[in-house]
Amino acid sequence: VPDGPHLKLYNYEAQEWDHLMNWQHSTMYLFYGLSGVADILTHTTNVVPVAFDRLMLSIAVFVEGFLFYFHVHGRTMLDVHVHILLLTAIFGGALCIFLEAFHRGNIVLEMLRTSLCILQGSWFWQIGFVLYPPGGGPEWDQKNHNNMMFITMCYYW
16 A cells, blocks of 8 residues: 555654554454454364354454544544444444354344344445535535434434
């Protein structure tokens, strides 16, 4: 990536963190990658415990949630609100996956995990429409409380 951090975390000349958003994404990818390795090991060998894949996936999703939690500092009210709604799906999914490590094959947990994953993915899509309207459409008023109420209603639909 031409504009990437190039394994440099701190810019001493500018006295600031270097490409911190890229580092956050890289951290998330690292943990999802480790989860993928755990999946392969769990399903192809007897080297790791059976629940290891779910445990690593729950850690990856928790990491994603914590990164998102601190991603919204200093943003507008509506921006923070849509991210907080996203966090409910992320942390709910992480907790559900963690419980699956101890209750493997529980259909209720599996369906809840799947539903929260779909909710998270569809909410990412909807956040994009709210924060970056397609086709140059009118922007949402980021400070209007009625928009927050409407977005919350849409989240639960």
